[in-house]
Amino acid sequence: MSKKIVIVAFVLFCILLFSVVFALINIANTKIIKGIQINGIDVSNLTKDEAITKLNNIVNLKNNNKIIINIDENNKKNIDFDYFEISYNIQESVEIAYNFGRSNNIFKNNFEILDILINKRNIDIRLNLNNDNIMVLLNEINSELPNKFIESNYYIQNKNLVINKGVEGNIVDEDLFKKDLYKVLSDCTIFDNIVQVTEIKKAPNSINIDKIYDEIYKLPKNAYYETNPFKVTPEVIGISFDKNVALNMLEQDLEEYIIPLNYTYPEITINNLGIDIFKNSLAYYSTKYNLLDDKRSNNLELAASKVNGIVLNPGETFSYNTIVGARTINAGYQDAAIYSDGKVVDGIGGGICQISSTIYNAVVLANLEIKERHNHQFLTSYVPAGRDATVVYGSKDLKFVNTRSYPIKLEMKVENGIASCTILGIYEDTEYIIDFDVETVSSTEPPVKYEYDSELPDNTERVKQKGSNAMHVKVYKITKLNGSIKSKELLSEDKYKSLDKIIITKNIKD
Numbered sequence: 001m002s003k004k005i006v007i008v009a010f011v012l013f014c015i016l017l018f019s020v021v022f023a024l025i026n027i028a029n030t031k032i033i034k035g036i037q038i039n040g041i042d043v044s045n046l047t048k049d050e051a052i053t054k055l056n057n058i059v060n061l062k063n064n065n066k067i068i069i070n071i072d073e074n075n076k077k078n079i080d081f082d083y084f085e086i087s088y089n090i091q092e093s094v095e096i097a098y099n100f101g102r103s104n105n106i107f108k109n110n111f112e113i114l115d116i117l118i119n120k121r122n123i124d125i126r127l128n129l130n131n132d133n134i135m136v137l138l139n140e141i142n143s144e145l146p147n148k149f150i151e152s153n154y155y156i157q158n159k160n161l162v163i164n165k166g167v168e169g170n171i172v173d174e175d176l177f178k179k180d181l182y183k184v185l186s187d188c189t190i191f192d193n194i195v196q197v198t199e200i201k202k203a204p205n206s207i208n209i210d211k212i213y214d215e216i217y218k219l220p221k222n223a224y225y226e227t228n229p230f231k232v233t234p235e236v237i238g239i240s241f242d243k244n245v246a247l248n249m250l251e252q253d254l255e256e257y258i259i260p261l262n263y264t265y266p267e268i269t270i271n272n273l274g275i276d277i278f279k280n281s282l283a284y285y286s287t288k289y290n291l292l293d294d295k296r297s298n299n300l301e302l303a304a305s306k307v308n309g310i311v312l313n314p315g316e317t318f319s320y321n322t323i324v325g326a327r328t329i330n331a332g333y334q335d336a337a338i339y340s341d342g343k344v345v346d347g348i349g350g351g352i353c354q355i356s357s358t359i360y361n362a363v364v365l366a367n368l369e370i371k372e373r374h375n376h377q378f379l380t381s382y383v384p385a386g387r388d389a390t391v392v393y394g395s396k397d398l399k400f401v402n403t404r405s406y407p408i409k410l411e412m413k414v415e416n417g418i419a420s421c422t423i424l425g426i427y428e429d430t431e432y433i434i435d436f437d438v439e440t441v442s443s444t445e446p447p448v449k450y451e452y453d454s455e456l457p458d459n460t461e462r463v464k465q466k467g468s469n470a471m472h473v474k475v476y477k478i479t480k481l482n483g484s485i486k487s488k489e490l491l492s493e494d495k496y497k498s499l500d501k502i503i504i505t506k507n508i509k510d
Helices: 003-027 048-063 090-099 106-119 131-144 174-186 209-216 243-250 294-307 320-324 352-365
Strands: 036-038 066-072 075-080 121-123 153-157 160-164 169-172 194-196 199-202 224-226 231-233 238-240 256-260 262-264 280-288 317-319 335-340 343-348 369-372 399-401 408-415 418-425 433-444 448-452 461-465 470-481 484-496 501-505
Touching (some): 048 090, 066 174, 090 121, 131 174, 169 174, 174 194, 294 418, 352 408
Antiparallel strands (some): 169 199, 224 231, 317 399, 470 484
């Protein structure tokens, strides 16, 4: 055997011996190997439980801060982490980290361990978040931009087709915003949590009369009913307009075009079917609104008109978002008061939650089954705590099922400062009386914040925002028959954040 072969064999033997010894040393190691980070956080030499605890503590600390959205120098939004409904897959990432250097191949393990010691390794935490809420936030920011873009749009109002040709303007760079937001949400080493909004120019689409016509055109259809099982199909009113009139009008340079609609009414409606299936008022609930607030009133009337006359057969489900549709400028909604960043500000479609809340109360009183309902972030002024129903198109809906034996019809009215919902149908053989019982678990006064205005007279203050308490309530559905309580069922348990009381003052407080 030559000397070279002996040397090579000796070297290979040493490498093998080193690998075996190195593997034996590490095989007894119950901790994550040195040089591994998870989302920038060092988890070297930690057990799986220690790593999970460390990451959870850092994530919780990070999530106690707010996301600051910089729109421009004068406009910033402070968004709570829970708005995005984030969940971090920490355990999954820790398992990946722990498994480095622990395969069945000792040579692969040794190479992996040495490579990580020299070059380090970072593992990302996979996170889940509510993309629908991100889109709602983007729409809200777009509506607040100084030179905002308005898409060409149309809506129906007072038996006219109203077309707006849109305005070129700025929108948020959606892809960049989502990328920056995701980085801030996922990176555990970032604690300032600032996302800068970048704007891009956008021009409105040209108005397409043929497309608009196809979308609103309806043939008239008669109402009819079936038996065994009993089912009612409401009438459909025919809608059309003269496309030549519309095209001629569009040749004028106007911001808004108003085109009369032609309505064709069916011969048979629900009211003249010859059956009296909506003779009883099963439930009624009303809320008040400010008649002088034209924009909010417009939104209430528009949402109510979509709901009014809806018929649900037994077993059918009502979805508020499906019926009312997206709350956009295109659909005719206007800026009105909404909750944002702990303040009352203007936003597209402000007020439509009053309609959903009014419906919700009537539905519970009619003893129908609630399938989906969400409370607001803050207390509302138009219904008691625990009896509101917030809706966000694409994510939060109000749904209920007609669990009665006969069809029901919703009558929704918005007039003279009153929004009301009446549910009509036929009484059951045994008709229960339904009531609410709201238990206040806790209630905390809101913090008071001051904004200073040097133009105010001395020793003068003005309340800019009344504020509302933080509350925790339990809401029970009480079922009665002949004056006796038959059941008490927990309907919901709701928590509301405090809404700051804001006072305008000239004098700086101590």
